[in-house]
Amino acid sequence: MPEKNLxxxxxxxxEDLNRYLDQADNFLGVLERPIPIVPALRGxxxxxxxxxxxxxxxxxxxxxxxxxxxxxxxxxxxxxSVVKGETLLDTAKNIEAMKIxxxxxxxxxxxxxxxxxxxxxxxxxxxxxxxxxxxTQALLDLMTIRQHFGRIKGLKxxxxxxxxxxxxxxxxxxxxxxxxxEVGICGPPTLIPRxxxxxxxxxFCSLDEVIxxxxxxxxxxxQLERQKSGLFPSIREYRNFYGLTRERIKKIKxxxxxxxxxxTNRGIEIDPEVADGNKSLILRxxxxxxxLRMAVLFIHAGGKIE
Amino acid sequence: MKESDxxxxxxxxxxxxxxxxxxxxxxxxxxxxxRGDFIAQRIADIIKKTEGKKIPxxxxxxxxxRDDLQLVSEAPIIEGTEINFDINNxxxxxxxxxxxxxRTIRAAIEEILDFGRPKKxxxxxxxxxxxxxxxxxxxxxxxxxxxxxKEIVDVFIKETDGADSVVIHSYRKKQKDTKSGxxxxxxxxxxxxxxxTGEKNNA
Amino acid sequence: MNRxxxxxxxxxxxxxxxxxxxxxxxTENKITQIDKKITPKGAKVIDARGLIITPGFxxxxxxxxxxxxxxxxxxxxxxxxxxAGGFTTLCCMPNTEPVIDNEGIVNYxxxxxxxxxxxxxxxxxxxxxxxxxxxxxxxxxxxxxGAKGFSDDGDTVANANVLRHALEYSxxxxxxxxxxxxxxxxAQDGVMNEGFxxxxxxxxxxxxxxxxxxxxxxxxxxKFTGARLHLCHISSKGAVELIKKAxxxxxxxxxxxxxxxxxxxxxxxETFDTNYxxxxxxxxxxxxxxxxxxxxxxxxxxxxxxxxxxTRAEKELEFTRAPSGMIGLETALSLCIMELINHHQFSxxxxxxxxxxxxxxxxxxxxxxxxxxxxxxxxMIDPEKRWRYTENRxxxxxxxxxxxxxxxxxxxxxxIVKGDIKYLPGNKDV
Numbered sequence: 028m029p030e031k032n033l034x035x036x037x038x039x040x041x042e043d044l045n046r047y048l049d050q051a052d053n054f055l056g057v058l059e060r061p062i063p064i065v066p067a068l069r070g071x072x073x074x075x076x077x078x079x080x081x082x083x084x085x086x087x088x089x090x091x092x093x094x095x096x097x098x099x100x101x102x103x104x105x106x107x108s109v110v111k112g113e114t115l116l117d118t119a120k121n122i123e124a125m126k127i128x129x130x131x132x133x134x135x136x137x138x139x140x141x142x143x144x145x146x147x148x149x150x151x152x153x154x155x156x157x158x159x160x161x162x163t164q165a166l167l168d169l170m171t172i173r174q175h176f177g178r179i180k181g182l183k184x185x186x187x188x189x190x191x192x193x194x195x196x197x198x199x200x201x202x203x204x205x206x207x208x209e210v211g212i213c214g215p216p217t218l219i220p221r222x223x224x225x226x227x228x229x230x231f232c233s234l235d236e237v238i239x240x241x242x243x244x245x246x247x248x249x250q251l252e253r254q255k256s257g258l259f260p261s262i263r264e265y266r267n268f269y270g271l272t273r274e275r276i277k278k279i280k281x282x283x284x285x286x287x288x289x290x291t292n293r294g295i296e297i298d299p300e301v302a303d304g305n306k307s308l309i310l311r312x313x314x315x316x317x318x319l320r321m322a323v324l325f326i327h328a329g330g331k332i333e
Numbered sequence: 334m335k336e337s338d339x340x341x342x343x344x345x346x347x348x349x350x351x352x353x354x355x356x357x358x359x360x361x362x363x364x365x366x367x368r369g370d371f372i373a374q375r376i377a378d379i380i381k382k383t384e385g386k387k388i389p390x391x392x393x394x395x396x397x398x399r400d401d402l403q404l405v406s407e408a409p410i411i412e413g414t415e416i417n418f419d420i421n422n423x424x425x426x427x428x429x430x431x432x433x434x435x436r437t438i439r440a441a442i443e444e445i446l447d448f449g450r451p452k453k454x455x456x457x458x459x460x461x462x463x464x465x466x467x468x469x470x471x472x473x474x475x476x477x478x479x480x481x482x483k484e485i486v487d488v489f490i491k492e493t494d495g496a497d498s499v500v501i502h503s504y505r506k507k508q509k510d511t512k513s514g515x516x517x518x519x520x521x522x523x524x525x526x527x528x529x530t531g532e533k534n535n536a
Numbered sequence: 537m538n539r540x541x542x543x544x545x546x547x548x549x550x551x552x553x554x555x556x557x558x559x560x561x562x563t564e565n566k567i568t569q570i571d572k573k574i575t576p577k578g579a580k581v582i583d584a585r586g587l588i589i590t591p592g593f594x595x596x597x598x599x600x601x602x603x604x605x606x607x608x609x610x611x612x613x614x615x616x617x618x619x620a621g622g623f624t625t626l627c628c629m630p631n632t633e634p635v636i637d638n639e640g641i642v643n644y645x646x647x648x649x650x651x652x653x654x655x656x657x658x659x660x661x662x663x664x665x666x667x668x669x670x671x672x673x674x675x676x677x678x679x680x681x682g683a684k685g686f687s688d689d690g691d692t693v694a695n696a697n698v699l700r701h702a703l704e705y706s707x708x709x710x711x712x713x714x715x716x717x718x719x720x721x722x723a724q725d726g727v728m729n730e731g732f733x734x735x736x737x738x739x740x741x742x743x744x745x746x747x748x749x750x751x752x753x754x755x756x757x758x759k760f761t762g763a764r765l766h767l768c769h770i771s772s773k774g775a776v777e778l779i780k781k782a783x784x785x786x787x788x789x790x791x792x793x794x795x796x797x798x799x800x801x802x803x804x805x806e807t808f809d810t811n812y813x814x815x816x817x818x819x820x821x822x823x824x825x826x827x828x829x830x831x832x833x834x835x836x837x838x839x840x841x842x843x844x845x846x847t848r849a850e851k852e853l854e855f856t857r858a859p860s861g862m863i864g865l866e867t868a869l870s871l872c873i874m875e876l877i878n879h880h881q882f883s884x885x886x887x888x889x890x891x892x893x894x895x896x897x898x899x900x901x902x903x904x905x906x907x908x909x910x911x912x913x914x915x916m917i918d919p920e921k922r923w924r925y926t927e928n929r930x931x932x933x934x935x936x937x938x939x940x941x942x943x944x945x946x947x948x949x950x951x952i953v954k955g956d957i958k959y960l961p962g963n964k965d966v
Contacts, residue, residue, distance in 0.1 A: 138808025
């Protein structure tokens with residue numbers, strides 16, 4: 028019996044993770060059909076509440092919900108424009124009054140999804156809460172890795188970039204570790220959060236030294252405002268040391284692959300030739316994203332919660 | 334119903350299918366998971382033996398089309414539908430083990446139609462046990478068995494259960510159609526506890 | 537003549553180093569006799585058998601939000617919360633609206649406290665005008681009006697030169713300067729302790745060095761000026777070590793911690809409950825243990841509450857937007873008993889000293905001691921009483937406590953302030 032909500036990867040065990048991944052593999056088939064829509068969630072109403080702009084994730088969730096015949100309502104507003112005094116809790120109470128079955132929330136504050144989950148009967152899917160977790164991104168990354176290599180256990184995965192502010196990194200570390208991968212993280216020490224080794228990951232500063240050791244290189248999006256807050260001196264220097272450049276990826280293992288949660292800053296953390304190259308799984312990640320989110324919605328909305 | 338009875342019933346179904354469609358031109362089989370797909374495979378094998386030709390065969394997992402998804406406590410694991418041929422203008426013979434309320438067949442028809450526009454859809458079942466809740470009839474039935482709604486019909490086949498047999502149980506507690514209970518395999522132990530096993534003479 | 541006899545209790549008074557069964561006689565507003573056995577002779581007798589009798593507690597650090605935020609707390613509601621927790625004296629911090637930086641507001645608080653008449657309320661005035669960290673306030677006038685110390689609490693005096701002058705100037709009056717030691721550049725917009733928990737939860741961390749750096753600077757300034765510096769709400773292991781060393785070198789320095797820093801560690805933040813958001817933040821388990829050791833070895837002089845009321849609406853905001861602070865007057869003693877006495881085997885004398893004698897000494901007040909001739913501020917504690925801290929029970933106007941609905945152990949069941957019985961054992965409201 029899965030939890031009512033999907034708030035993060037950290038609490039999930041291998042069995043839970045595999046359940047999402049297996050189900051997602053099956054939904055890939057649905058996407059290949061002439062009419063890629065099934066009536067599984069007919070009559071269900073799902074709202075996507077995006078308090079932080081993320082067109083891609085919101086679209087991916089919307090498509091997934093529509094492919095399952097759910098009614099989808101999309102709402103997006105930047106947190107900064109949320110009127111003072113209007114709390115997430117108000118929003119939750121309004122949602123409750125409208126009898127919505129499920130909520131997909133993206134918010135800039137860690138724990139925001141949990142606030143909703145604590146106050147709603149509807150199921151809540153966390154689509155990213157600040158620097159905390161982004162469970163569906165990690166699941167689709169796991170799905171993509173498993174699809175490509177046929178396994179996750181024993182693979183060596185390197186996550187490169189701004190680990191400190193990245194929910195994608197956190198969720199992936201939790202999921203990869205649970206499924207038996209070896210995880211390395213690499214970035215400037217100003218972007219590596221304290222005591223992260225306690226999560227069982229190895230920390231590296233020099234990408235050039237370690238890139239050849241890993242099967243999967245996962246680049247993270249670098250937020251340009253981090254440079255302004257003095258965490259690294261310039262975009263140019265960041266690219267020189269941590270960018271997945273054409274030259275640098277020549278060093279990776281012959282069977283090694285490149286991943287990125289998107290959207291990419293092309294020419295900064297990843298060169299266009301690398302993003303579009305034959306080692307890149309980026310578009311596969313996007314495609315898998317819809318199937319994975321269908322699986323998540325089906326699992327959380329499909330059955331009556333007792 | 335024993336192994337030999339099942340074999341004979343399937344042979345008769347094949348005969349009737351070919352008779353009704355005047356051959357096997359444009360014919361394709363689609364089995365409904367679980368068990369319907371294996372029965373469809375056996376029918377295809379018999380057709381191959383008698384007609385000397387393979388016909389296209391597919392399998393449906395109707396989970397995503399079920400009308401009782403809200404009633405089950407947990408979202409079931411879907412197994413995937415495999416239809417790897419063009420169904421347009423084909424005569425599709427849907428194959429299932431037991432025809433009961435008709436709701437599974439309704440879901441299967443809906444799913445088939447999402448794959449294209451077949452010329453005809455026909456229905457072949459091993460057992461027709463009555464008690465329809467929708468206006469659906471089998472074109473080809475291995476055996477019609479009058480049952481009480483309080484009874485349950487279990488079809489066991491070699492491919493999934495190790496041996497062929499059909500058993501009718503009477504049981505005390507109210508239990509849903511086995512199909513909507515999502516197969517017998519995952520809940521076998523639970524289901525068994527609910528039944529008094531005892532073969533009926535007419536089975 | 538109004539006489540009260542507290543009979544049969546275990547008297548614990550660090551000021552006289554007393555721990556034993558004594559009777560205490562109160563005449564009018566003063567203690568008149570403490571003896572093994574006192575005959576009532578017409579005095580009202582309080583049966584204190586099974587109870588612990590101590591001086592009333594003195595909180596060096598609370599926020600009464602008066603003037604300015606009566607929706608959060610007032611002198612009246614704060615006093616109610618104080619006496620419910622066993623406090624007979626509250627020092628209220630000046631980060632009010634307007635700031636306590638002139639005699640008018642000091643006068644207002646003192647008048648208000650005497651109108652309310654529940655406990656002593658001693659105003660702490662701002663070190664700098666409007667707490668802007670630039671020009672020091674009129675210490676002399678403020679002290680004349682009744683201020684007992686100075687603090688820009690809520691903010692460090694970031695400019696070391698301003699703090700130097702404040703410390704030097706304070707020597708005229710021999711009053712303590714209460715520093716809030718956090719470097720805002722290092723803490724940035726951190727909302728919890730920086731460490732493994734913040735890494736797990738993705739919440740922005742404020743590092744312990746933000747505290748340690750200012751503590752180190754302030755210790756040097758205290759040594760340099762020879763003034764009386766008191767460091768507020770110490771929460772880090774590093775700060776405890778620095779203070780311990782300075783004390784060993786003979787620097788005249790005092791400090792406090794708060795119950796939440798020895799009762800909770802930063803792992804509780806995984807609930808994302810904004811009631812755990814405080815400043816400085818709840819620290820790691822290692823820091824928590826260092827705080828307990830600092831209390832044990834005397835490095836930390838006092839336990840203050842940093843009672844910080846906030847409205848429900850504010851605390852219902854998302855974690856990063858919610859204000860810092862938790863209420864603590866009514867739960868402080870229970871946390872001390874559960875953690876320090878029961879779990880870490882502190883002696884009662886040790887504990888009570890940090891709630892009574894030591895803060896009184898820092899304030900230079902003749903309080904916090906049970907001695908004939910001194911004011912009758914007395915708390916009666918049932919150390920075994922189990923009670924639930926429910927919303928109905930909260931006397932504070934705000935309810936921002938993570939201990940809400942939890943069962944706690946140990947409670948003040950009787951309180952006397954200036955010889956006035958505020959409540960007595962057996963009172964069902966207690």
